[in-house]
Amino acid sequence: MSLELHVLFQIAVVGIAAAxxxxxxxxxxxxxxxxxxxxxxxxxxxAVVVSNIGHLFVQIQNVFANQ
Amino acid sequence: MDILQIVLxxxxxxxxxxxxxxxxxxxxxxxxxxxxxxxFLIALQRVTGILAPIERLAALADVNVLFFAxxxxxxxxxxxxxxxxxxxxxxxxxxIAGKIELVGKLAILVLAVPIVTAVVxxxxxxxx
Numbered sequence: 001m002s003l004e005l006h007v008l009f010q011i012a013v014v015g016i017a018a019a020x021x022x023x024x025x026x027x028x029x030x031x032x033x034x035x036x037x038x039x040x041x042x043x044x045x046x047a048v049v050v051s052n053i054g055h056l057f058v059q060i061q062n063v064f065a066n067q
Numbered sequence: 068m069d070i071l072q073i074v075l076x077x078x079x080x081x082x083x084x085x086x087x088x089x090x091x092x093x094x095x096x097x098x099x100x101x102x103x104x105x106x107f108l109i110a111l112q113r114v115t116g117i118l119a120p121i122e123r124l125a126a127l128a129d130v131n132v133l134f135f136a137x138x139x140x141x142x143x144x145x146x147x148x149x150x151x152x153x154x155x156x157x158x159x160x161x162x163i164a165g166k167i168e169l170v171g172k173l174a175i176l177v178l179a180v181p182i183v184t185a186v187v188x189x190x191x192x193x194x195x
Contacts, residue, residue, distance in 0.1 A: 004105070005076060005079060007101065008076075008079065008080055008083060008098070008101065008102065009083070011094065011097065011098050011101060012083040012086070012087050012094075012098065014094070015087045015090065015091040015094030015095070015098070016086065016087060016090050016091065018091060018094070019090035019091040019094075020090070038091075041091070041094065042093050042094065042097075045094050045097045045098075046097055048101070049097045049098075049100050049101045049104070052101055052104050052105065053100065053101075053104050055108070056104045056107055056108050056111070057147075059108060059111050060111060060143060060146065060147060063111060063114060063115050063118065063143070064139055064140060064142065064143025064146070065140065065143065
């Protein structure tokens, strides 16, 4: 997995959009939808990050644990 | 020239972090996790390049393969323990980082025991 800069930007965009959206929803009175939006953004970002971390650990096992 | 790319990748990540930090603190933690994972992956590719010649040298000097394998495992453990400890410290929980480092040290200690016993045995054989 080479240097994917776009993954970084995607995550930043999702985070910022979720923050803005939830504050917007809070202003317009729908608080529970705001928390839902924040949580779903977190889950989305976590899914991407966890898959990358899993890939890293598989690589580590290939390098260090096959002797 | 790819060192430039790697450093710029880290800088861009840090830049994004400053903006995401006050807007969405949880997402900023996940972003740091991702950046360090990618940088560790690149460091890992460098390490694989180093391991092959060292292995050949070890075979040349007919070092016992078992020792070399445990040394490689120890490096791997240190590698992962440091990754986890830094992430935990970055998340603000220094105590968990300390625990992760403790577990890493103990695992390395466990792996180092056979090598230490082998050294002590060879030394005792040398003594009259």
